[in-house]
Amino acid sequence: MTLYFIEGLLLGLGLFIAPGPKDTLVIRQGVSRGPIWGVVAICVLADVLLIAFGVTGLGSLLGSRPEVMALMLLSGAVYLLWFGAQRLRACIRNQSMPDTQGGNSQRGLLRTAVILGFANPYAWLDTVVLIGSIGAAKPSGQQVLFATGAMTASLVWFVLLALGCQRLTGLFRSPIVWRWLDAGVAVLMVYLAGMLINDSLDIFQVVLKVSQRSA
Numbered sequence: 001m002t003l004y005f006i007e008g009l010l011l012g013l014g015l016f017i018a019p020g021p022k023d024t025l026v027i028r029q030g031v032s033r034g035p036i037w038g039v040v041a042i043c044v045l046a047d048v049l050l051i052a053f054g055v056t057g058l059g060s061l062l063g064s065r066p067e068v069m070a071l072m073l074l075s076g077a078v079y080l081l082w083f084g085a086q087r088l089r090a091c092i093r094n095q096s097m098p099d100t101q102g103g104n105s106q107r108g109l110l111r112t113a114v115i116l117g118f119a120n121p122y123a124w125l126d127t128v129v130l131i132g133s134i135g136a137a138k139p140s141g142q143q144v145l146f147a148t149g150a151m152t153a154s155l156v157w158f159v160l161l162a163l164g165c166q167r168l169t170g171l172f173r174s175p176i177v178w179r180w181l182d183a184g185v186a187v188l189m190v191y192l193a194g195m196l197i198n199d200s201l202d203i204f205q206v207v208l209k210v211s212q213r214s215a
Contacts, residue, residue, distance in 0.1 A: 004138060004142040008146035008151075008152075008153070010149075010153075011130075012150035012153025012154060016047070016126070017157060020122050021116045021122065021123075021189075022123065025043075025116055026039055026043065026158060027181075033169050042110065042114055043116070044154050044158055049118075051147050051154075053128055054136070056136070058128055060132070060137070062133070067207055070207070072121055075121040076193075077192075080189045085186070088182065094179065096178035122192075125196075135147050
């Protein structure tokens with residue numbers, strides 16, 4: 001039984017370690033010594049709920065519809081490009097260094113974490129589609145163990161990421177370092193978006209060929 005938990009844990013770690021918008025938000029808060037644990041809690045909660053949705057059947061449903069999968073990949077790419085553009089604009093305008101003062105900024109930070117956690121197509125691909133579809137294919141009695149392993153991976157990853165980034169505070173005292181960080185995030189988001197676009201085009205080509213054969 002523990003093999004299913006370990007399988008979910010390893011799959012989750014393999015997916016969550018790949019950097020995305022939620023990770024960059026945690027990194028920014030960690031190195032700036034801003035309020036971080038509320039962000040971590042929201043990120044983990046989002047993963048837990050989306051994994052649960054996926055394993056209970058939504059992941060298999062989406063995985064069986066290649067045209068829907070392709071559209072999700074494209075929407076995820078658009079989201080990543082938008083997120084990267086925000087960071088690039090902050091870099092160009094020298095607005096990269098975060099301001100952690102004041103309650104309004106903290107409320108805005110938590111709202112951002114909710115958006116990145118629940119309204120992010122990139123996160124849905126990892127949790128609902130990939131983890132969900134694999135978990136839904138497990139024996140009914142073992143799906144909970146597999147899902148729990150994947151959920152634990154999210155908790156472990158974000159806690160370790162937050163603790164690790166807090167040790168880098170001294171390096172990020174200069175605004176120029178923040179600008180370089182935002183520039184790197186922008187490049188990474190464009191790269192990830194390009195991969196999603198390429199995958200979606202491959203799926204669309206397969207769907208087109210199948211439709212032509214059946215016509």
